[in-house]
Amino acid sequence: MSSLEVVRLSKRYGARTAVDELSFTARQGDIIGLLGPNGAGKTTTIRLLTTILRPSGGSFSVAGVPGDRQRAIRERIGVLPESAGYPGRQTGREYLRYSARLFGLRRSEAATVSDRLLADVGLSDRAGSRISTYSRGMRQRLGIARALVNDPEVVFLDEPTLGLDPAGQREVLVTVRDIARTRGATVVLSTHTLTEVEQICTSLLILHRGRLLAEGTVSDVVATAGTTGLSDAFLSLTEEGQPWL
Numbered sequence: 001m002s003s004l005e006v007v008r009l010s011k012r013y014g015a016r017t018a019v020d021e022l023s024f025t026a027r028q029g030d031i032i033g034l035l036g037p038n039g040a041g042k043t044t045t046i047r048l049l050t051t052i053l054r055p056s057g058g059s060f061s062v063a064g065v066p067g068d069r070q071r072a073i074r075e076r077i078g079v080l081p082e083s084a085g086y087p088g089r090q091t092g093r094e095y096l097r098y099s100a101r102l103f104g105l106r107r108s109e110a111a112t113v114s115d116r117l118l119a120d121v122g123l124s125d126r127a128g129s130r131i132s133t134y135s136r137g138m139r140q141r142l143g144i145a146r147a148l149v150n151d152p153e154v155v156f157l158d159e160p161t162l163g164l165d166p167a168g169q170r171e172v173l174v175t176v177r178d179i180a181r182t183r184g185a186t187v188v189l190s191t192h193t194l195t196e197v198e199q200i201c202t203s204l205l206i207l208h209r210g211r212l213l214a215e216g217t218v219s220d221v222v223a224t225a226g227t228t229g230l231s232d233a234f235l236s237l238t239e240e241g242q243p244w245l
């Protein structure tokens, strides 16, 4: 069974089409990279699939649940939003325990799950520090841990490495790869960093102005574009037809 089944999904804002008849599927353990220039529709796609926004057209299912069953989908997914806010006065441990309790875990379960996740994202030694003292990379890793408290089948990460230095990016990427490998979860990851995609994604979707321009493995996309590398492929696919070029 597919973890994600997306069929001609569209979102319009007035006359502007943010996502235009997008179709793709993903299986358990896939790490799907959502790529595209600013305004391509990446965040809108994630918001549609996480039931924050309602589609203007098309349909989808997440973990086998049809897109109109908002609550059932939310129970099965984890999300790191584009700009997540954190309660700076809480410690990482308090924040995760609280988040786990919101999903209905008993106090002792919430404590166990939180400690395990803090270890998984490499934050055990800072679990008792206030979040306000965390670096950006540590916050992103805490956000990823937060997205896993309900043991989701599909995890959506909107630009998880944004603003991180190379070491921070690497730590987040390793964490994301481990999520897919050890939990068998499907990960959808939006990013502007092509090396990130080449390192961990099992397949890519290249969006431009809401449309899917290419999909498949890195080599499929490079072959579609007829270039030698991913960054040339990305530029050649997405620059075409831009009025200022």
Ligand SMILES: Nc1ncnc2c1ncn2[C@@H]1O[C@H](COP(=O)(O)OP(=O)(O)OP(=O)(O)O)[C@@H](O)[C@H]1O
Pocket (backbone or CB within 6 Å): 013, 016, 017, 018, 036, 037, 038, 039, 040, 041, 042, 043, 044, 045
């Ligand atoms: N609430 C909204 N109202 C009107 N237009 C919107 C709204 N949200 C997004 N859009 C438009 O939809 C299009 C896609 O935006 P989206 O944020 O999904 O792109 P993105 O690929 O995530 O971009 P970025 O890389 O800059 O984060 C853009 O043209 C944007 O201006």
